[in-house]
Each structure stands twice: as structure tokens, then as C-alpha cells.
Amino acid sequence: MFKKIFGWGKKKKEEELQQIDIDKEEIESSEIEADIETNEDIEEKLDNTVKEEVTQENDLEETIKENNDETKLYEKIVEEEIKEESVKEETSIDTDKIEEINEQTEEEAKEKIETEKKGFFSRLKSGLEKTRKGITEKVDGILGSYKKIDEELFEDLEEALITADIGVNTTLDIIEKVKQKIKERKITEVNDIKDILKEEIREVLTQGDSNSKLNIEPSPAIILVVGVNGAGKTTTIGKLSSRLKQEGKKVMIAAGDTFRAAAIEQLDEWANRSGVEIISHQEGADPAAVIYDGIQSAKARKVDVLICDTAGRLHNKKNLMNELNKIFRVVEREYPEAKREVLLVVDATTGQNAVLQAKTFKEACDITGIVLTKLDGTAKGGVVVAVQSELNVPVKLVGVGESINDLQDFNAENFVNAIFDSE
Numbered sequence: 074m075f076k077k078i079f080g081w082g083k084k085k086k087e088e089e090l091q092q093i094d095i096d097k098e099e100i101e102s103s104e105i106e107a108d109i110e111t112n113e114d115i116e117e118k119l120d121n122t123v124k125e126e127v128t129q130e131n132d133l134e135e136t137i138k139e140n141n142d143e144t145k146l147y148e149k150i151v152e153e154e155i156k157e158e159s160v161k162e163e164t165s166i167d168t169d170k171i172e173e174i175n176e177q178t179e180e181e182a183k184e185k186i187e188t189e190k191k192g193f194f195s196r197l198k199s200g201l202e203k204t205r206k207g208i209t210e211k212v213d214g215i216l217g218s219y220k221k222i223d224e225e226l227f228e229d230l231e232e233a234l235i236t237a238d239i240g241v242n243t244t245l246d247i248i249e250k251v252k253q254k255i256k257e258r259k260i261t262e263v264n265d266i267k268d269i270l271k272e273e274i275r276e277v278l279t280q281g282d283s284n285s286k287l288n289i290e291p292s293p294a295i296i297l298v299v300g301v302n303g304a305g306k307t308t309t310i311g312k313l314s315s316r317l318k319q320e321g322k323k324v325m326i327a328a329g330d331t332f333r334a335a336a337i338e339q340l341d342e343w344a345n346r347s348g349v350e351i352i353s354h355q356e357g358a359d360p361a362a363v364i365y366d367g368i369q370s371a372k373a374r375k376v377d378v379l380i381c382d383t384a385g386r387l388h389n390k391k392n393l394m395n396e397l398n399k400i401f402r403v404v405e406r407e408y409p410e411a412k413r414e415v416l417l418v419v420d421a422t423t424g425q426n427a428v429l430q431a432k433t434f435k436e437a438c439d440i441t442g443i444v445l446t447k448l449d450g451t452a453k454g455g456v457v458v459a460v461q462s463e464l465n466v467p468v469k470l471v472g473v474g475e476s477i478n479d480l481q482d483f484n485a486e487n488f489v490n491a492i493f494d495s496e
Contacts, residue, residue, distance in 0.1 A: 201454050201491045207237045207453070207454070208455065220263065230248060230270070237455035274458055289317075290412070292322070292377035293375075293410065295381065297381045298383060300417055307339050308446070312472075325367065326367075327363055327364050327382065332356075337353045337356065360384060361396075384396075415438060416469065419443060421448045421456055421457070422451040427445075431443060435464060440464075442468070443460055446471075446472035
């Protein structure tokens with residue numbers, strides 16, 4: 074019994090010890106689990122801390138980057154503003170300089186134009202010296218010798234104008250109109266007649282088809298130069314080609330005078346001096362063929378103005394005048410798109426004979442303008458008035474000297490002022 078009790082107690086004791094071991098193991102296991110959980114928590118916290126720090130560092134870097142970008146942007150904006158201000162200042166300075174230069178250029182241009190005008194007028198006045206003496210001195214002498222206006226005074230004025238080759242019919246018309254204006258204005262002073270006389274001559278020169286400007290714009294244009302031998306065609310062509318070249322135009326010459334000895338050589342010399350091209354054939358060739366070749370070359374080279382010489386011909390030689398018509402037909406057929414001028418060159422020293430020549434040429438071909446040469450060598454400059462009055466063809470160019478600049482555009486106002494010695 075005792076053994077049995079003791080055995081049970083011992084067993085009980087063993088069970089308790091086992092239970093204690095189990096509890097101990099559970100406690101240790103729990104502590105280990107707790108430690109693990111604690112470690113995991115610590116690791117998690119550490120991870121979170123690290124992540125937060127990394128995030129903060131990234132945020133800081135982003136912030137720094139943004140700040141740097143903003144700084145760069147700001148610096149760029151500031152730099153651009155500085156550049157803009159600099160450009161504005163430079164532009165302002167440049168604008169001021171440009172305005173100053175423009176003002177100087179305009180002033181210089183005006184001065185140059187005025188100088189050229191004075192130069193042209195001076196040459197014109199000098200070239201018309203003989204004509205001025207032939208008209209003005211006579212008119213002044215007549216007016217100075219009369220104390221009252223009467224018929225005898227008008228007869229003396231008529232004689233003075235006819236002597237200057239203004240022509241009988243033109244002179245009579247002018248004097249009649251002077252009388253009418255004296256009556257209308259109730260003029261009693263003899264010296265006032267001179268101004269009225271100038272008015273009437275100016276009106277004659279500007280009446281009808283009095284456009285004195287060459288019809289060569291826009292290009293292309295062709296200028297046919299006609300006239301009798303010795304009138305100055307070759308010299309006129311040379312001077313005109315040089316002037317047009319100086320104005321920036323591309324010019325070509327066609328040497329259509331194949332009959333006169335040395336005509337081609339003279340034109341070739343002018344072409345070399347002027348720096349323009351020339352088309353020529355051998356002496357005795359068909360003039361119309363030369364003009365044809367000239368037109369084809371002008372088209373191919375895109376020439377602005379083609380100037381064509383023609384053989385000098387007497388106005389009373391029908392066969393030569395017919396040949397001139399042949400040339401015109403070639404021009405009409407081959408160059409219809411070109412502006413056309415037909416200039417008749419007349420020697421002013423021939424006086425009223427120049428008017429006769431002009432009338433005959435006008436009947437044979439469509440003369441568009443007159444070139445009066447050698448005005449500096451004659452007292453018969455009044456022929457300008459006669460040509461304009463009787464033919465109603467404008468005088469477009471006048472030669473008042475040997476210089477290349479002495480071939481001038483005709484201007485009625487300047488002409489009248491030059492022959493009456495006033496500016």
C-alpha cells in the first residue's frame with residue numbers, strides 16, 4: 074500500500090516535473106518568439122527609419138535639383154533680360170546712327186542733285202550763249218529803245234525772233250499772243266513785255282505732244298537713230314549709250330550704218346569707251362540684217378536698251394527712205410514687245426533747213442522725238458521753238474558741247490531761262 078502510494082506520489086512528482094519542463098519550454102519558446110517579434114519590430118523600425126531617411130535624402134536632392142533648376146532658369150532669365158537691354162541700347166544707338174547717316178545721306182543727295190542741276194543749267198546756259206546773244210541782247214536793245222508800246226516795237230521784236238530762226242509762222246503766232254496778253258493785263262510798261270514773251274515761248278515748247286522724256290521704261294526698249302549725214306548721229310549714240318550705262322542699264326549698240334566709211338569703227342570706239350556691247354557686220358552689208366542680229370542678241374543677253382544706228386540719208390532720196398521703212402518692219406516683226414523711240418538727229422546750225430528735214434522724215438517714218446545737236450555753235454537756237462511748234466514732235470535731247478555730259482534731256486523751263494539769261 075505504502076509502495077503503491079509512494080509509487081503514485083512518485084509518478085505524480087514526475088508528471089509535475091514534466092509539466093514544469095513543458096511550461097519552461099513554452100516560456101522559453103514564448104520568450105524566443107517575443108524576442109524574434111521584438112527583433113522584427115526593431116528591424117522593421119530600422120527599415121522604416123532608413124527608408125524615411127532615404128526618402129528625405131531623395132526629397133532633399135529633388136529640392137536641391139529644383140532649386141538649382143530654378144536658379145539656372147532665373148539666371149537665364151536675368152541673362153536674357155541683360156541681353157535684351159543690351160540689344161535695345163545697341164539698337165537705339167544703331168537707330169540713332171542710321172537716322173544720322175540717313176539725314177546726312179539725304180542732305181548729301183539733295184546737295185548733289187542741286188549741284189548737278191546747277192551744273193546742267195550752267196552747261197546749258199554756256200552752250201546757248203550765242204543764241205542768248207542773238208535773242209536776249211536784241212530783245213533788250215529793242216525794249217530799251219522804246220518808251221511806249223506801239224506797233225513799230227512789235228515789228229522789231231518779230232524781226233529779232235525770225236533772225237534767231239524761231240520761224241516766220243511761229244514768230245507771228247507768238248507776237249499775236251503777246252499783244253493779247255498786254256491788252257488783257259492792261260500793261261503799259263515796255264519792260265514788262267519781256268516776261269510775257271518768255272511765257273509765250275515756254276507755252277509753245279510745252280504744247281501738244283511735248284513729253285521730252287525718253288520712252289524706254291520698262292525694259293526692253295529699242296532706240297532707232299535717224300538723220301542726214303553730218304548731223305551728229307554717231308556722237309549722239311555714243312554719248313547716250315554712255316549715259317544710260319552710267320544709270321545702271323544694260324546697253325547694246327547695233328551698227329546699222331554700213332555705207333559711210335569708218336562709221337562702224339567710230340561706233341566701235343564709242344562702245345569701248347562706254348563699256349557696252351556692239352553688233353556689227355562688214356561695210357556694205359544689209360542694214361536691216363544688222364538690226365535683225367542686234368535684236369536677237371539683245372533678247373539673248375536680256376539687254377535693257379538697244380540703240381540702232383542707221384545710214385545717213387538725204388531727206389529727198391526716196392530709195393534711202395524706203396530702206397529705212399524696211400528696218401522699221403524688221404523691228405515691228407522681231408521686237409514687238411520692246412518700247413520704241415525713233416529719234417531724228419538734227420544739226421541746229423542748219424536753222425530752218427532742220428525744220429524741213431524733220432518734216433520730210435516725219436512723213437516717211439514715225440518720228441517720236443528730236444535730238445538737236447551743236448546748239449553751242451550757233452545763234453540759231455530758236456529752231457528748237459520752230460521744230461516744236463511746226464511739227465508737234467517733242468525735242469527730247471540737246472547737244473550743247475563736246476563733253477559726254479553735254480548731251481542733255483531737253484527741259485523747256487531751263488531752255489527759256491538759259492536763252493533769256495535768268496535762273
